[in-house]
Amino acid sequence: MEKTRHAKLNLDRVDNADRLAERALDVFCEDASRAIQEKGVFTVALSGGHTPVRFFELLGSSEQANSVKWDSVHLFWVDERFVSPDSEDSNYGLAASTFLDKVGIPEQNIHRISGEETEYSKAVDQYEDQIKSVFDLAAGEKPQFDLLVLGMGADGHIGSLYPNSVVLFDTEDIVSPVYFMGENINRITLTYPVIRKAEHILIMISGRGKAETLRDVLTSEPDEVRYPVHTLWPILEKVTWLVDQEAAQYLEDY
């Protein structure tokens, strides 16, 4: 395998999906505790998908998560599908069914995306307004989240930044709608400048279905249009790659 040129890659390789969830919990709790100690608040944005489900369940059930000062946590989402919050496709819905009502997070600290809005621009504006208000942003400023939790699709997408899509070129906005031709559900996502500005990014990658993509992503020339995950290349030192054995099976060099 061609050796990666990314000396700054922080790869945390774990045995299996259970360990992946436990490590994600460690990262969440450590980042929360540090941020709350330093500035009294922890801002975090979560993704959806299958990979973080066990981690979310641990947020709702473990002693460790219980020790987080949840009233100082502001919870956001990296992306959402345009569906109602009780849809099984809703990222908010996933969090709600796994941990939201089990932790002491105040209602007003949960900043969900209004995926049920049929006027997409309204959902975008509402979400941007929530972010601007929590981060107290001046016009044109971008927020700096303490932690973003990402997954990676088998096509190399992160959040709802998909290969070959217009949203990859949006440098102005904080939040952007993502339209698909065909059957895919339209989405809404944080834009890449916001992702890059985060203090810390945890990307969780699990399962053999991601193994080839992960190898290709780590060994090819950066090309964000082909692999949107390459958006992270200029800020690799802030990214923790949490990868299980199945997904890491072709990474002999690490």
Ligand SMILES: O=C(O)[C@H](O)[C@@H](O)[C@H](O)[C@H](O)COP(=O)(O)O
């Ligand atoms: O809501 C989503 O689907 C996401 O935010 C998306 O970017 C996800 O993280 C990847 O598609 C990986 O999804 P899996 O974990 O299901 O493989």
